[in-house]
Amino acid sequence: MGLVIYVLSWAVQIYLYMIIAYILMSWIPSLKQSAFGQFLGTLVEPYLSIFRKIIPPIGMIDLSPIIAIFALQIAFQGFLEVIRWIL
Numbered sequence: 001m002g003l004v005i006y007v008l009s010w011a012v013q014i015y016l017y018m019i020i021a022y023i024l025m026s027w028i029p030s031l032k033q034s035a036f037g038q039f040l041g042t043l044v045e046p047y048l049s050i051f052r053k054i055i056p057p058i059g060m061i062d063l064s065p066i067i068a069i070f071a072l073q074i075a076f077q078g079f080l081e082v083i084r085w086i087l
Helices: 002-025 035-054 064-086
Strands: none
Touching: 002 035, 002 064, 035 064
């Protein structure tokens, strides 16, 4: 069971880094339109779109990725607590 938790932890960490990279790439349109940027968008955008529906941008600032990152971390920590409680 420890191996599964370890792999899931790495997967969540990598996904968080992907979200951060996608956010940073949005500041440079040529990077976002590159093949890597589009690939990253196909992986990250479905998750971010959930939060964009709930939290509208404030002017030019989109706070939904920050909330999405916190939500992912809180959900994963909750998942770990449930697993620890079960075991």
